[in-house]
Amino acid sequence: MDVDAAVFDVFGTMTDWRSSVADELADVGSRAGLNADWPTVTDAWRRRYRPVLERVLGGELPWRPLDDLHRLMLDDVLAEHGLDDLGEAGRDTLVQAWHRLRPWPDAAAGLELLHNTRVITATLSNGGIGLLARLTKQAGLRFDCILSAELAKSYKPDPHVYLTAAELLEVEPRRLLMVACHPDDLEAAAQAGLRTAYIPRPLEWGPDAGRVDPPAEVDLVADDVIGLARALGAMG
């Protein structure tokens, strides 16, 4: 496939948010003397994500950085699970947990392969620039550029986010590849005129989650980031 740049979803596609956040919840919770099924709390936190983004995109809530939305959702989830005793400092730590997500095992090696091709790589996440710069540095994920929905003052799947990425990278949308494990992200990117690559992440919601149906139409399917790099011409 002949593209000039590839932009990557981060939460789920490049990083294992569920086990990373569940570990930090367990740690902060136990230090506060609290007990819970932490992976379930993590899933509940993440499930509030899409409805909140939809309220922002629908104009019901003003745009604000993802950290702030994470904090609002966390407060609701803790209340819902009888965990109100978790204090202010612990909540701050947990919002920051999204800046420290662990990468999937293939992600760093795949990006290194891509770094040695002519294809420019960038993040394209709903996380902010600061979050993404910290996360990618700590996780050893070598992108050529950090882009965020923040730069469009919006969130994916708003088409303006994908088109802002193309404009900033100075590439035509049809020469820009969106890489994600989420069909809705890829469908929105395709509608904005981008090419699309699907990487399945069957463990995103844990080992007991049901099968995720692949998107109906994509330009490329790869097993992981290493496979994607090879499909884009990387050697090795």
Added chain:
Amino acid sequence: MDVDAAVFDVFGTMTDWRSSVADELADVGSRAGLNADWPTVTDAWRRRYRPVLERVLGGELPWRPLDDLHRLMLDDVLAEHGLDDLGEAGRDTLVQAWHRLRPWPDAAAGLELLHNTRVITATLSNGGIGLLARLTKQAGLRFDCILSAELAKSYKPDPHVYLTAAELLEVEPRRLLMVACHPDDLEAAAQAGLRTAYIPRPLEWGPDAGRVDPPAEVDLVADDVIGLARALGAMG
């Protein structure tokens, strides 16, 4: 010095724009059958830079990407030097020459040292995001993040550019270090509340250029990027 992030000027501080652009001018010019003192043409091109930026910042010209300003300045400089015969394709190549600048010998090694510290590194250039992503990839300059005056729809030394960088990186201005070889860049950064580091680049305008006076007040002076990395706590 205790900072959370460091942002770097690129044209001059990290790259040798003069010899890089002069080589491409000589190449494109000789293929067009033209003769000139190419380093002198390069200097004339670059000398038009500040006055044009000042017209944009003064509201006389609308903001536009640096590539477009480079093209306007190039057309004027070629006319001034009797080089009107240089064609459209050659002019496009020369605007793109600023996407391919060679780094100074210490720049890549210094950034690698900084990559292994907790300090987040980013570009902060008047070049656009696309230009900077290509330039840093090709030059092997490993930044954790690519930031540009473009994100503030302005140009340095507008204080809004420095404050936008701090906001996007989620750091307080006084915990953000501006690194440059140009005193005016550092003075504007300091006025915006940033910390400042000066790296002299005596060869920026070629071996015969006069001495550049260091800025009056900076927080740090380093011989090069390797020295800067050590001053910020990098080992090696």
